[in-house]
Amino acid sequence: MESTFLQWLAEPGLTHYLMVSAILFSLGLLAVISRKNVIMVLMGVELILNSANLNFIAFSRFTELALDGQMIALFVIIIAAAEAAVALAIVLNIYNRFKTINLNEISLMKG
Amino acid sequence: MPGKPANDKPTYDEANRLMELSAILFYAFTVLTVGSAAYMVFSKNIVHAAFALIFSLSGVAALYVLLYADFVAATQILVYVGGILILILFGIMLTTLDFTENLKTVTVNMLPASLLSGAVAVLLLYVFFAAEWTTIVPADRDGTMYDLGMMLMNEYLLPFQIAGVLLLVAIIGALLMSTRHKNEP
Known part of the structure:
Protein backbone atom coordinates (compact mmCIF):
# COMPACT_ATOMS: atom_id res chain seq x y z
CA MET A 1 0.00 0.00 0.00
CA GLU A 2 2.71 2.41 1.08
CA SER A 3 4.94 1.68 -1.89
CA THR A 4 2.07 1.84 -4.41
CA PHE A 5 1.11 5.27 -3.10
CA LEU A 6 4.71 6.44 -3.39
CA GLN A 7 4.85 5.06 -6.91
CA TRP A 8 1.60 6.84 -7.72
CA LEU A 9 3.17 10.06 -6.47
CA ALA A 10 6.33 9.50 -8.50
CA GLU A 11 4.57 9.10 -11.85
CA PRO A 12 2.42 12.12 -12.73
CA GLY A 13 -0.56 10.89 -14.67
CA LEU A 14 -3.97 12.14 -15.64
CA THR A 15 -5.25 12.35 -12.06
CA HIS A 16 -2.41 14.61 -10.95
CA TYR A 17 -3.13 17.20 -13.62
CA LEU A 18 -6.87 17.00 -12.97
CA MET A 19 -6.24 17.69 -9.29
CA VAL A 20 -4.12 20.73 -10.04
CA SER A 21 -6.90 22.04 -12.25
CA ALA A 22 -9.50 21.36 -9.52
CA ILE A 23 -7.48 23.44 -7.03
CA LEU A 24 -7.07 26.24 -9.59
CA PHE A 25 -10.82 26.18 -10.28
CA SER A 26 -11.76 26.50 -6.63
CA LEU A 27 -9.26 29.33 -6.09
CA GLY A 28 -10.72 31.17 -9.08
CA LEU A 29 -14.23 30.60 -7.77
CA LEU A 30 -13.16 32.05 -4.41
CA ALA A 31 -11.76 35.14 -6.13
CA VAL A 32 -14.94 35.59 -8.18
CA ILE A 33 -17.28 35.29 -5.22
CA SER A 34 -15.41 37.11 -2.48
CA ARG A 35 -13.94 40.18 -4.17
CA LYS A 36 -15.55 43.58 -4.53
CA ASN A 37 -13.21 44.87 -7.22
CA VAL A 38 -14.35 44.09 -10.78
CA ILE A 39 -10.79 43.55 -11.99
CA MET A 40 -10.15 40.96 -9.29
CA VAL A 41 -13.30 39.17 -10.43
CA LEU A 42 -11.95 39.20 -14.00
CA MET A 43 -8.67 37.70 -12.81
CA GLY A 44 -10.62 34.94 -11.07
CA VAL A 45 -12.43 34.22 -14.34
CA GLU A 46 -9.08 33.94 -16.11
CA LEU A 47 -7.98 31.42 -13.47
CA ILE A 48 -11.12 29.33 -14.02
CA LEU A 49 -10.60 29.36 -17.81
CA ASN A 50 -7.02 28.20 -17.28
CA SER A 51 -8.11 25.30 -15.11
CA ALA A 52 -10.54 24.21 -17.83
CA ASN A 53 -7.74 24.43 -20.38
CA LEU A 54 -5.46 22.34 -18.21
CA ASN A 55 -8.19 19.69 -18.14
CA PHE A 56 -8.53 19.70 -21.91
CA ILE A 57 -4.81 19.31 -22.49
CA ALA A 58 -4.40 16.63 -19.82
CA PHE A 59 -7.20 14.64 -21.46
CA SER A 60 -5.64 15.19 -24.88
CA ARG A 61 -2.40 13.68 -23.61
CA PHE A 62 -3.72 10.74 -21.64
CA THR A 63 -6.88 9.65 -23.50
CA GLU A 64 -8.06 9.02 -27.04
CA LEU A 65 -8.94 12.68 -27.48
CA ALA A 66 -5.50 13.25 -29.05
CA LEU A 67 -4.92 16.65 -30.66
CA ASP A 68 -8.57 17.73 -30.61
CA GLY A 69 -8.16 18.64 -26.94
CA GLN A 70 -5.31 21.00 -27.75
CA MET A 71 -7.40 22.56 -30.51
CA ILE A 72 -10.27 23.22 -28.09
CA ALA A 73 -7.76 24.75 -25.66
CA LEU A 74 -6.55 27.09 -28.41
CA PHE A 75 -10.09 28.27 -29.06
CA VAL A 76 -10.64 28.77 -25.33
CA ILE A 77 -7.56 31.02 -25.27
CA ILE A 78 -8.91 33.02 -28.23
CA ILE A 79 -12.27 33.52 -26.53
CA ALA A 80 -10.54 34.49 -23.27
CA ALA A 81 -8.62 37.20 -25.11
CA ALA A 82 -11.80 38.60 -26.65
CA GLU A 83 -13.58 38.43 -23.29
CA ALA A 84 -10.79 40.28 -21.49
CA ALA A 85 -10.73 43.10 -24.07
CA VAL A 86 -14.49 43.66 -24.00
CA ALA A 87 -14.72 43.28 -20.21
CA LEU A 88 -12.00 45.86 -19.60
CA ALA A 89 -13.70 48.29 -21.97
CA ILE A 90 -16.91 47.83 -19.97
CA VAL A 91 -14.97 48.37 -16.73
CA LEU A 92 -13.52 51.62 -18.07
CA ASN A 93 -17.02 52.78 -19.01
CA ILE A 94 -18.33 51.90 -15.56
CA TYR A 95 -15.47 53.83 -14.00
CA ASN A 96 -16.22 56.89 -16.13
CA ARG A 97 -19.85 56.80 -15.08
CA PHE A 98 -19.74 55.79 -11.41
CA LYS A 99 -16.18 56.80 -10.39
CA THR A 100 -15.80 53.44 -8.71
CA ILE A 101 -15.35 49.82 -9.75
CA ASN A 102 -16.58 48.19 -6.56
CA LEU A 103 -19.39 45.85 -7.44
CA ASN A 104 -21.63 46.72 -4.50
CA GLU A 105 -21.62 50.45 -5.29
CA ILE A 106 -22.55 50.08 -8.96
CA SER A 107 -26.30 50.49 -8.80
CA LEU A 108 -28.75 52.81 -10.48
CA MET A 109 -31.93 51.45 -8.92
CA LYS A 110 -33.25 53.00 -5.75
CA GLY A 111 -34.07 50.68 -2.91
CA MET B 1 26.36 10.99 -25.09
CA PRO B 2 29.10 10.62 -27.72
CA GLY B 3 29.24 7.61 -29.97
CA LYS B 4 25.63 6.66 -29.38
CA PRO B 5 23.32 6.03 -32.35
CA ALA B 6 20.70 8.71 -32.74
CA ASN B 7 17.61 6.50 -32.73
CA ASP B 8 18.76 4.22 -29.94
CA LYS B 9 16.06 3.35 -27.44
CA PRO B 10 16.82 4.71 -23.97
CA THR B 11 17.91 2.08 -21.52
CA TYR B 12 15.83 1.30 -18.48
CA ASP B 13 17.95 3.49 -16.21
CA GLU B 14 17.74 6.46 -18.55
CA ALA B 15 13.96 6.10 -18.87
CA ASN B 16 13.69 5.90 -15.11
CA ARG B 17 15.77 9.02 -14.64
CA LEU B 18 13.71 10.91 -17.23
CA MET B 19 10.55 9.86 -15.42
CA GLU B 20 11.95 11.12 -12.11
CA LEU B 21 13.02 14.40 -13.70
CA SER B 22 9.59 14.98 -15.19
CA SER B 36 0.86 32.05 -7.05
CA ALA B 37 -2.85 31.49 -7.57
CA ALA B 38 -3.41 31.32 -3.82
CA TYR B 39 -1.33 34.47 -3.34
CA MET B 40 -3.43 36.18 -6.01
CA VAL B 41 -6.69 35.20 -4.34
CA PHE B 42 -5.67 36.18 -0.81
CA SER B 43 -3.59 39.27 -1.57
CA LYS B 44 -4.99 42.63 -0.54
CA ASN B 45 -3.00 44.63 -3.07
CA ILE B 46 -4.45 44.36 -6.55
CA VAL B 47 -1.15 45.03 -8.35
CA HIS B 48 0.52 42.24 -6.37
CA ALA B 49 -2.41 40.03 -7.32
CA ALA B 50 -1.92 40.80 -11.02
CA PHE B 51 1.78 39.95 -10.87
CA ALA B 52 1.02 36.73 -8.97
CA LEU B 53 -1.44 35.85 -11.73
CA ILE B 54 1.38 36.30 -14.26
CA PHE B 55 3.48 33.72 -12.40
CA SER B 56 0.53 31.38 -12.09
CA LEU B 57 -0.23 31.49 -15.83
CA SER B 58 3.45 30.92 -16.65
CA GLY B 59 3.37 27.86 -14.40
CA VAL B 60 0.32 26.59 -16.29
CA ALA B 61 2.27 27.09 -19.55
CA ALA B 62 5.10 24.98 -18.13
CA LEU B 63 2.58 22.27 -17.25
CA TYR B 64 1.42 22.38 -20.88
CA VAL B 65 5.00 21.76 -21.97
CA LEU B 66 5.15 18.75 -19.63
CA LEU B 67 1.97 17.50 -21.36
CA TYR B 68 3.65 17.73 -24.81
CA ALA B 69 1.53 20.71 -25.87
CA ASP B 70 4.30 23.02 -27.03
CA PHE B 71 2.26 25.24 -29.33
CA VAL B 72 -0.48 25.79 -26.76
CA ALA B 73 2.19 26.65 -24.18
CA ALA B 74 3.71 29.27 -26.47
CA THR B 75 0.26 30.66 -27.22
CA GLN B 76 -0.52 30.76 -23.51
CA ILE B 77 2.58 32.84 -22.77
CA LEU B 78 2.05 35.15 -25.77
CA VAL B 79 -1.66 35.74 -25.24
CA TYR B 80 -2.05 35.60 -21.47
CA VAL B 81 1.22 36.92 -20.11
CA GLY B 82 1.93 39.25 -23.01
CA GLY B 83 -1.60 40.40 -23.72
CA ILE B 84 -4.33 39.84 -21.15
CA LEU B 85 -2.22 40.55 -18.07
CA ILE B 86 -0.85 43.76 -19.58
CA LEU B 87 -4.44 44.74 -20.39
CA ILE B 88 -5.45 44.02 -16.79
CA LEU B 89 -2.55 46.11 -15.47
CA PHE B 90 -3.67 48.97 -17.74
CA GLY B 91 -7.18 48.54 -16.38
CA ILE B 92 -5.91 48.76 -12.82
CA MET B 93 -3.90 51.90 -13.57
CA LEU B 94 -6.77 53.60 -15.39
CA THR B 95 -9.36 52.88 -12.72
CA THR B 96 -7.62 53.85 -9.49
CA LEU B 97 -8.33 57.34 -8.21
CA ASP B 98 -5.09 57.91 -6.34
CA PHE B 99 -1.73 56.33 -6.79
CA THR B 100 -1.44 54.21 -3.70
CA GLU B 101 -4.47 54.37 -1.43
CA ASN B 102 -7.03 52.62 -3.57
CA LEU B 103 -4.88 49.70 -4.63
CA LYS B 104 -6.27 47.80 -1.67
CA THR B 105 -9.28 45.67 -2.42
CA VAL B 106 -11.93 44.53 0.01
CA THR B 107 -13.29 41.06 0.41
CA VAL B 108 -16.95 40.45 1.08
CA ASN B 109 -18.78 37.32 2.19
CA MET B 110 -15.47 35.67 3.00
CA LEU B 111 -16.93 32.88 5.13
CA PRO B 112 -19.65 31.58 2.76
CA ALA B 113 -17.38 32.06 -0.24
CA SER B 114 -14.57 30.03 1.27
CA LEU B 115 -17.04 27.39 2.46
CA LEU B 116 -18.50 27.10 -1.05
CA SER B 117 -15.19 26.96 -2.88
CA GLY B 118 -13.79 24.53 -0.32
CA ALA B 119 -16.80 22.28 -0.89
CA VAL B 120 -16.32 22.55 -4.66
CA ALA B 121 -12.63 21.71 -4.28
CA VAL B 122 -13.33 18.64 -2.13
CA LEU B 123 -16.05 17.45 -4.51
CA LEU B 124 -13.91 17.88 -7.63
CA LEU B 125 -10.84 16.27 -6.03
CA TYR B 126 -12.94 13.31 -4.87
CA VAL B 127 -14.52 12.85 -8.30
CA PHE B 128 -11.21 13.12 -10.15
CA PHE B 129 -9.57 10.70 -7.73
CA ALA B 130 -12.37 8.15 -7.64
CA ALA B 131 -13.30 8.06 -11.31
CA GLU B 132 -11.95 5.26 -13.47
CA TRP B 133 -10.57 7.09 -16.47
CA THR B 134 -9.94 5.03 -19.57
CA THR B 135 -6.44 6.24 -20.23
CA ILE B 136 -4.00 5.18 -22.86
CA VAL B 137 -0.27 4.91 -22.42
CA PRO B 138 0.96 8.27 -23.74
CA ALA B 139 3.33 7.99 -26.64
CA ASP B 140 6.45 10.11 -26.92
CA ARG B 141 5.99 12.51 -29.79
CA ASP B 142 7.78 15.47 -31.28
CA GLY B 143 6.31 18.92 -31.96
CA THR B 144 2.59 19.30 -32.41
CA MET B 145 2.69 22.40 -34.57
CA TYR B 146 2.54 20.65 -37.97
CA ASP B 147 -0.44 18.48 -36.99
CA LEU B 148 -2.26 21.41 -35.38
CA GLY B 149 -1.77 23.49 -38.51
CA MET B 150 -3.12 20.71 -40.73
CA MET B 151 -6.17 20.29 -38.47
CA LEU B 152 -6.74 24.04 -38.38
CA MET B 153 -6.83 24.20 -42.18
CA ASN B 154 -8.97 21.09 -42.63
CA GLU B 155 -11.66 20.04 -40.17
CA TYR B 156 -11.37 23.14 -37.97
CA LEU B 157 -11.48 25.68 -40.80
CA LEU B 158 -14.96 27.02 -39.99
CA PRO B 159 -14.30 27.52 -36.24
CA PHE B 160 -11.00 29.17 -37.19
CA GLN B 161 -12.77 31.72 -39.41
CA ILE B 162 -15.48 32.28 -36.81
CA ALA B 163 -12.78 32.93 -34.20
CA GLY B 164 -11.25 35.53 -36.51
CA VAL B 165 -14.61 37.28 -36.93
CA LEU B 166 -15.17 37.10 -33.17
CA LEU B 167 -11.83 38.80 -32.50
CA LEU B 168 -12.66 41.52 -35.02
CA VAL B 169 -16.04 42.12 -33.37
CA ALA B 170 -14.39 42.20 -29.94
CA ILE B 171 -11.79 44.75 -31.09
CA ILE B 172 -14.41 47.04 -32.66
CA GLY B 173 -16.68 46.70 -29.65
CA ALA B 174 -13.92 47.45 -27.16
CA LEU B 175 -12.79 50.48 -29.19
CA LEU B 176 -16.33 51.85 -29.45
CA MET B 177 -17.12 51.29 -25.81
CA SER B 178 -13.97 52.84 -24.44
CA THR B 179 -13.74 55.90 -26.73
CA ARG B 180 -17.35 57.06 -26.96
CA HIS B 181 -18.10 59.65 -24.28
CA LYS B 182 -21.68 60.76 -24.28
CA ASN B 183 -23.28 63.12 -21.80
CA GLU B 184 -23.14 61.70 -18.34
CA PRO B 185 -26.51 61.16 -16.68
Whole structure:
Protein backbone atom coordinates (compact mmCIF):
# COMPACT_ATOMS: atom_id res chain seq x y z
CA MET A 1 0.00 0.00 0.00
CA GLU A 2 2.71 2.41 1.08
CA SER A 3 4.94 1.68 -1.89
CA THR A 4 2.07 1.84 -4.41
CA PHE A 5 1.11 5.27 -3.10
CA LEU A 6 4.71 6.44 -3.39
CA GLN A 7 4.85 5.06 -6.91
CA TRP A 8 1.60 6.84 -7.72
CA LEU A 9 3.17 10.06 -6.47
CA ALA A 10 6.33 9.50 -8.50
CA GLU A 11 4.57 9.10 -11.85
CA PRO A 12 2.42 12.12 -12.73
CA GLY A 13 -0.56 10.89 -14.67
CA LEU A 14 -3.97 12.14 -15.64
CA THR A 15 -5.25 12.35 -12.06
CA HIS A 16 -2.41 14.61 -10.95
CA TYR A 17 -3.13 17.20 -13.62
CA LEU A 18 -6.87 17.00 -12.97
CA MET A 19 -6.24 17.69 -9.29
CA VAL A 20 -4.12 20.73 -10.04
CA SER A 21 -6.90 22.04 -12.25
CA ALA A 22 -9.50 21.36 -9.52
CA ILE A 23 -7.48 23.44 -7.03
CA LEU A 24 -7.07 26.24 -9.59
CA PHE A 25 -10.82 26.18 -10.28
CA SER A 26 -11.76 26.50 -6.63
CA LEU A 27 -9.26 29.33 -6.09
CA GLY A 28 -10.72 31.17 -9.08
CA LEU A 29 -14.23 30.60 -7.77
CA LEU A 30 -13.16 32.05 -4.41
CA ALA A 31 -11.76 35.14 -6.13
CA VAL A 32 -14.94 35.59 -8.18
CA ILE A 33 -17.28 35.29 -5.22
CA SER A 34 -15.41 37.11 -2.48
CA ARG A 35 -13.94 40.18 -4.17
CA LYS A 36 -15.55 43.58 -4.53
CA ASN A 37 -13.21 44.87 -7.22
CA VAL A 38 -14.35 44.09 -10.78
CA ILE A 39 -10.79 43.55 -11.99
CA MET A 40 -10.15 40.96 -9.29
CA VAL A 41 -13.30 39.17 -10.43
CA LEU A 42 -11.95 39.20 -14.00
CA MET A 43 -8.67 37.70 -12.81
CA GLY A 44 -10.62 34.94 -11.07
CA VAL A 45 -12.43 34.22 -14.34
CA GLU A 46 -9.08 33.94 -16.11
CA LEU A 47 -7.98 31.42 -13.47
CA ILE A 48 -11.12 29.33 -14.02
CA LEU A 49 -10.60 29.36 -17.81
CA ASN A 50 -7.02 28.20 -17.28
CA SER A 51 -8.11 25.30 -15.11
CA ALA A 52 -10.54 24.21 -17.83
CA ASN A 53 -7.74 24.43 -20.38
CA LEU A 54 -5.46 22.34 -18.21
CA ASN A 55 -8.19 19.69 -18.14
CA PHE A 56 -8.53 19.70 -21.91
CA ILE A 57 -4.81 19.31 -22.49
CA ALA A 58 -4.40 16.63 -19.82
CA PHE A 59 -7.20 14.64 -21.46
CA SER A 60 -5.64 15.19 -24.88
CA ARG A 61 -2.40 13.68 -23.61
CA PHE A 62 -3.72 10.74 -21.64
CA THR A 63 -6.88 9.65 -23.50
CA GLU A 64 -8.06 9.02 -27.04
CA LEU A 65 -8.94 12.68 -27.48
CA ALA A 66 -5.50 13.25 -29.05
CA LEU A 67 -4.92 16.65 -30.66
CA ASP A 68 -8.57 17.73 -30.61
CA GLY A 69 -8.16 18.64 -26.94
CA GLN A 70 -5.31 21.00 -27.75
CA MET A 71 -7.40 22.56 -30.51
CA ILE A 72 -10.27 23.22 -28.09
CA ALA A 73 -7.76 24.75 -25.66
CA LEU A 74 -6.55 27.09 -28.41
CA PHE A 75 -10.09 28.27 -29.06
CA VAL A 76 -10.64 28.77 -25.33
CA ILE A 77 -7.56 31.02 -25.27
CA ILE A 78 -8.91 33.02 -28.23
CA ILE A 79 -12.27 33.52 -26.53
CA ALA A 80 -10.54 34.49 -23.27
CA ALA A 81 -8.62 37.20 -25.11
CA ALA A 82 -11.80 38.60 -26.65
CA GLU A 83 -13.58 38.43 -23.29
CA ALA A 84 -10.79 40.28 -21.49
CA ALA A 85 -10.73 43.10 -24.07
CA VAL A 86 -14.49 43.66 -24.00
CA ALA A 87 -14.72 43.28 -20.21
CA LEU A 88 -12.00 45.86 -19.60
CA ALA A 89 -13.70 48.29 -21.97
CA ILE A 90 -16.91 47.83 -19.97
CA VAL A 91 -14.97 48.37 -16.73
CA LEU A 92 -13.52 51.62 -18.07
CA ASN A 93 -17.02 52.78 -19.01
CA ILE A 94 -18.33 51.90 -15.56
CA TYR A 95 -15.47 53.83 -14.00
CA ASN A 96 -16.22 56.89 -16.13
CA ARG A 97 -19.85 56.80 -15.08
CA PHE A 98 -19.74 55.79 -11.41
CA LYS A 99 -16.18 56.80 -10.39
CA THR A 100 -15.80 53.44 -8.71
CA ILE A 101 -15.35 49.82 -9.75
CA ASN A 102 -16.58 48.19 -6.56
CA LEU A 103 -19.39 45.85 -7.44
CA ASN A 104 -21.63 46.72 -4.50
CA GLU A 105 -21.62 50.45 -5.29
CA ILE A 106 -22.55 50.08 -8.96
CA SER A 107 -26.30 50.49 -8.80
CA LEU A 108 -28.75 52.81 -10.48
CA MET A 109 -31.93 51.45 -8.92
CA LYS A 110 -33.25 53.00 -5.75
CA GLY A 111 -34.07 50.68 -2.91
CA MET B 1 26.36 10.99 -25.09
CA PRO B 2 29.10 10.62 -27.72
CA GLY B 3 29.24 7.61 -29.97
CA LYS B 4 25.63 6.66 -29.38
CA PRO B 5 23.32 6.03 -32.35
CA ALA B 6 20.70 8.71 -32.74
CA ASN B 7 17.61 6.50 -32.73
CA ASP B 8 18.76 4.22 -29.94
CA LYS B 9 16.06 3.35 -27.44
CA PRO B 10 16.82 4.71 -23.97
CA THR B 11 17.91 2.08 -21.52
CA TYR B 12 15.83 1.30 -18.48
CA ASP B 13 17.95 3.49 -16.21
CA GLU B 14 17.74 6.46 -18.55
CA ALA B 15 13.96 6.10 -18.87
CA ASN B 16 13.69 5.90 -15.11
CA ARG B 17 15.77 9.02 -14.64
CA LEU B 18 13.71 10.91 -17.23
CA MET B 19 10.55 9.86 -15.42
CA GLU B 20 11.95 11.12 -12.11
CA LEU B 21 13.02 14.40 -13.70
CA SER B 22 9.59 14.98 -15.19
CA ALA B 23 7.97 14.17 -11.85
CA ILE B 24 10.21 16.69 -10.07
CA LEU B 25 9.46 19.31 -12.71
CA PHE B 26 5.74 18.58 -12.44
CA TYR B 27 5.72 19.13 -8.68
CA ALA B 28 7.89 22.26 -8.93
CA PHE B 29 5.61 23.89 -11.48
CA THR B 30 2.52 22.73 -9.59
CA VAL B 31 3.80 24.47 -6.47
CA LEU B 32 4.54 27.60 -8.53
CA THR B 33 1.10 27.60 -10.16
CA VAL B 34 -1.02 26.84 -7.11
CA GLY B 35 1.07 29.00 -4.79
CA SER B 36 0.86 32.05 -7.05
CA ALA B 37 -2.85 31.49 -7.57
CA ALA B 38 -3.41 31.32 -3.82
CA TYR B 39 -1.33 34.47 -3.34
CA MET B 40 -3.43 36.18 -6.01
CA VAL B 41 -6.69 35.20 -4.34
CA PHE B 42 -5.67 36.18 -0.81
CA SER B 43 -3.59 39.27 -1.57
CA LYS B 44 -4.99 42.63 -0.54
CA ASN B 45 -3.00 44.63 -3.07
CA ILE B 46 -4.45 44.36 -6.55
CA VAL B 47 -1.15 45.03 -8.35
CA HIS B 48 0.52 42.24 -6.37
CA ALA B 49 -2.41 40.03 -7.32
CA ALA B 50 -1.92 40.80 -11.02
CA PHE B 51 1.78 39.95 -10.87
CA ALA B 52 1.02 36.73 -8.97
CA LEU B 53 -1.44 35.85 -11.73
CA ILE B 54 1.38 36.30 -14.26
CA PHE B 55 3.48 33.72 -12.40
CA SER B 56 0.53 31.38 -12.09
CA LEU B 57 -0.23 31.49 -15.83
CA SER B 58 3.45 30.92 -16.65
CA GLY B 59 3.37 27.86 -14.40
CA VAL B 60 0.32 26.59 -16.29
CA ALA B 61 2.27 27.09 -19.55
CA ALA B 62 5.10 24.98 -18.13
CA LEU B 63 2.58 22.27 -17.25
CA TYR B 64 1.42 22.38 -20.88
CA VAL B 65 5.00 21.76 -21.97
CA LEU B 66 5.15 18.75 -19.63
CA LEU B 67 1.97 17.50 -21.36
CA TYR B 68 3.65 17.73 -24.81
CA ALA B 69 1.53 20.71 -25.87
CA ASP B 70 4.30 23.02 -27.03
CA PHE B 71 2.26 25.24 -29.33
CA VAL B 72 -0.48 25.79 -26.76
CA ALA B 73 2.19 26.65 -24.18
CA ALA B 74 3.71 29.27 -26.47
CA THR B 75 0.26 30.66 -27.22
CA GLN B 76 -0.52 30.76 -23.51
CA ILE B 77 2.58 32.84 -22.77
CA LEU B 78 2.05 35.15 -25.77
CA VAL B 79 -1.66 35.74 -25.24
CA TYR B 80 -2.05 35.60 -21.47
CA VAL B 81 1.22 36.92 -20.11
CA GLY B 82 1.93 39.25 -23.01
CA GLY B 83 -1.60 40.40 -23.72
CA ILE B 84 -4.33 39.84 -21.15
CA LEU B 85 -2.22 40.55 -18.07
CA ILE B 86 -0.85 43.76 -19.58
CA LEU B 87 -4.44 44.74 -20.39
CA ILE B 88 -5.45 44.02 -16.79
CA LEU B 89 -2.55 46.11 -15.47
CA PHE B 90 -3.67 48.97 -17.74
CA GLY B 91 -7.18 48.54 -16.38
CA ILE B 92 -5.91 48.76 -12.82
CA MET B 93 -3.90 51.90 -13.57
CA LEU B 94 -6.77 53.60 -15.39
CA THR B 95 -9.36 52.88 -12.72
CA THR B 96 -7.62 53.85 -9.49
CA LEU B 97 -8.33 57.34 -8.21
CA ASP B 98 -5.09 57.91 -6.34
CA PHE B 99 -1.73 56.33 -6.79
CA THR B 100 -1.44 54.21 -3.70
CA GLU B 101 -4.47 54.37 -1.43
CA ASN B 102 -7.03 52.62 -3.57
CA LEU B 103 -4.88 49.70 -4.63
CA LYS B 104 -6.27 47.80 -1.67
CA THR B 105 -9.28 45.67 -2.42
CA VAL B 106 -11.93 44.53 0.01
CA THR B 107 -13.29 41.06 0.41
CA VAL B 108 -16.95 40.45 1.08
CA ASN B 109 -18.78 37.32 2.19
CA MET B 110 -15.47 35.67 3.00
CA LEU B 111 -16.93 32.88 5.13
CA PRO B 112 -19.65 31.58 2.76
CA ALA B 113 -17.38 32.06 -0.24
CA SER B 114 -14.57 30.03 1.27
CA LEU B 115 -17.04 27.39 2.46
CA LEU B 116 -18.50 27.10 -1.05
CA SER B 117 -15.19 26.96 -2.88
CA GLY B 118 -13.79 24.53 -0.32
CA ALA B 119 -16.80 22.28 -0.89
CA VAL B 120 -16.32 22.55 -4.66
CA ALA B 121 -12.63 21.71 -4.28
CA VAL B 122 -13.33 18.64 -2.13
CA LEU B 123 -16.05 17.45 -4.51
CA LEU B 124 -13.91 17.88 -7.63
CA LEU B 125 -10.84 16.27 -6.03
CA TYR B 126 -12.94 13.31 -4.87
CA VAL B 127 -14.52 12.85 -8.30
CA PHE B 128 -11.21 13.12 -10.15
CA PHE B 129 -9.57 10.70 -7.73
CA ALA B 130 -12.37 8.15 -7.64
CA ALA B 131 -13.30 8.06 -11.31
CA GLU B 132 -11.95 5.26 -13.47
CA TRP B 133 -10.57 7.09 -16.47
CA THR B 134 -9.94 5.03 -19.57
CA THR B 135 -6.44 6.24 -20.23
CA ILE B 136 -4.00 5.18 -22.86
CA VAL B 137 -0.27 4.91 -22.42
CA PRO B 138 0.96 8.27 -23.74
CA ALA B 139 3.33 7.99 -26.64
CA ASP B 140 6.45 10.11 -26.92
CA ARG B 141 5.99 12.51 -29.79
CA ASP B 142 7.78 15.47 -31.28
CA GLY B 143 6.31 18.92 -31.96
CA THR B 144 2.59 19.30 -32.41
CA MET B 145 2.69 22.40 -34.57
CA TYR B 146 2.54 20.65 -37.97
CA ASP B 147 -0.44 18.48 -36.99
CA LEU B 148 -2.26 21.41 -35.38
CA GLY B 149 -1.77 23.49 -38.51
CA MET B 150 -3.12 20.71 -40.73
CA MET B 151 -6.17 20.29 -38.47
CA LEU B 152 -6.74 24.04 -38.38
CA MET B 153 -6.83 24.20 -42.18
CA ASN B 154 -8.97 21.09 -42.63
CA GLU B 155 -11.66 20.04 -40.17
CA TYR B 156 -11.37 23.14 -37.97
CA LEU B 157 -11.48 25.68 -40.80
CA LEU B 158 -14.96 27.02 -39.99
CA PRO B 159 -14.30 27.52 -36.24
CA PHE B 160 -11.00 29.17 -37.19
CA GLN B 161 -12.77 31.72 -39.41
CA ILE B 162 -15.48 32.28 -36.81
CA ALA B 163 -12.78 32.93 -34.20
CA GLY B 164 -11.25 35.53 -36.51
CA VAL B 165 -14.61 37.28 -36.93
CA LEU B 166 -15.17 37.10 -33.17
CA LEU B 167 -11.83 38.80 -32.50
CA LEU B 168 -12.66 41.52 -35.02
CA VAL B 169 -16.04 42.12 -33.37
CA ALA B 170 -14.39 42.20 -29.94
CA ILE B 171 -11.79 44.75 -31.09
CA ILE B 172 -14.41 47.04 -32.66
CA GLY B 173 -16.68 46.70 -29.65
CA ALA B 174 -13.92 47.45 -27.16
CA LEU B 175 -12.79 50.48 -29.19
CA LEU B 176 -16.33 51.85 -29.45
CA MET B 177 -17.12 51.29 -25.81
CA SER B 178 -13.97 52.84 -24.44
CA THR B 179 -13.74 55.90 -26.73
CA ARG B 180 -17.35 57.06 -26.96
CA HIS B 181 -18.10 59.65 -24.28
CA LYS B 182 -21.68 60.76 -24.28
CA ASN B 183 -23.28 63.12 -21.80
CA GLU B 184 -23.14 61.70 -18.34
CA PRO B 185 -26.51 61.16 -16.68
